[in-house]
Amino acid sequence: MPELPEVEIAARNLRRWTRGQTVERVETDPKARYVFRPSSPAAFAKAIAGARFGEIRRIGKQLLLSLERDDAPLGVLAHLGMTGKWLRRAEEDPETRFSRARFHLDDGAVLHFDDLRLFGRLRVLPGARFDEVPEVAALGPDPLERGIDVAALAAALARSRLPVKLRIMDQALLPGVGNIQASEALFRARVDPRRKGPSLSPREVKAVADGVLASVNEAIAREEGPEITYVEEPGAENPFRVYGREGEKCPRCRKAAIRRVVQAQRSTFFCPRCQR
DNA sequence: ACCCGTGTTCGCTG
C-alpha cells in the first residue's frame, strides 16, 4: 500500500537491513522486464552484484539507494508502484510469490523486491546523481523532511481550478501524497474534495496542510511497530477514517454516511456533512 | 465474465 508512509517505513527498514552490507549476488525475475526498464533484469543484476550499500533517501514515493562498487558510486532509484514492497527473508526461506529481485547480502539475509502488478521500478543510475533524474527533479519538497510551505500551497491552489483533492496529489507540490492520504487529509481538514482550489480560504489551506501531516504521521506511527517486519497483514482492519468506508457512518459526526465519488478515475471518500 | 485497484507516463486536445 505504498504512499508516503509506506515508503518511509520501507526506507527505515532498508537502512537497518542494509547498513554495512555488501550485495553478494542479485537474482531477478526475467519476466519482469517492465520493472527494470529501460535496462533488463539481467543487466540490473549484473550492475548491482558486488556493490556495498550506503545512504538511503526518500523523497515523496521515490527511494534513492546509494551504493558503491570498486570505489565508484552507484545509485538505484526504487519506486514501489501500486503493489511493491521490500521484504527481508532468510536464505532458506521460500521465495515470495511475486518476488522480482532478490539481493543476497553478506549477513546471509535476502532482500526481496516483491511486486504483484509490476508497476514498481528499480533503475540503476551510473553514479549517484539522483538530482539529474527527471522523476526526482520534478518533485516538490518532501512534506515529512521539509514540512509544508503553506504559502506555496495556497499559491498553487489559487493558480488552477482543479479540485483540491487532485491538486494535493500533485507530486510536484506535495510529493508522497497519494489517493488514500488525499482523502484522509481532506477529511481531517473538513474540506470537500470537490472544491476548486481558488475557493479555499487561508484558514482552510492551513487545515489541509495540517491534515496531510497528521494523516501521514499517524500512518507511520501505526505501521512502525516495535518489531518492524513489514509483513502484509491478511484480513487486517481498515485503519482509515474515510478511505474505503463508503456507506459507513462518519466517524466524526456519526450521522452522515461516507460518500464515494470518482475524480480523475480514482475513488474519493468523504463525509458530505463534515466536509464543506 | 467482468470490474476494480494505494501509481506514473504518454499522447492528444482545447
Place this chain on the structure above:
DNA sequence: TCAGCGAACACGGG
C-alpha cells in the same frame, strides 16, 4: 504553450 484528460501499463482478487 501547456494544463488537463483519458488511456495505457500488467495482473491478481472479488
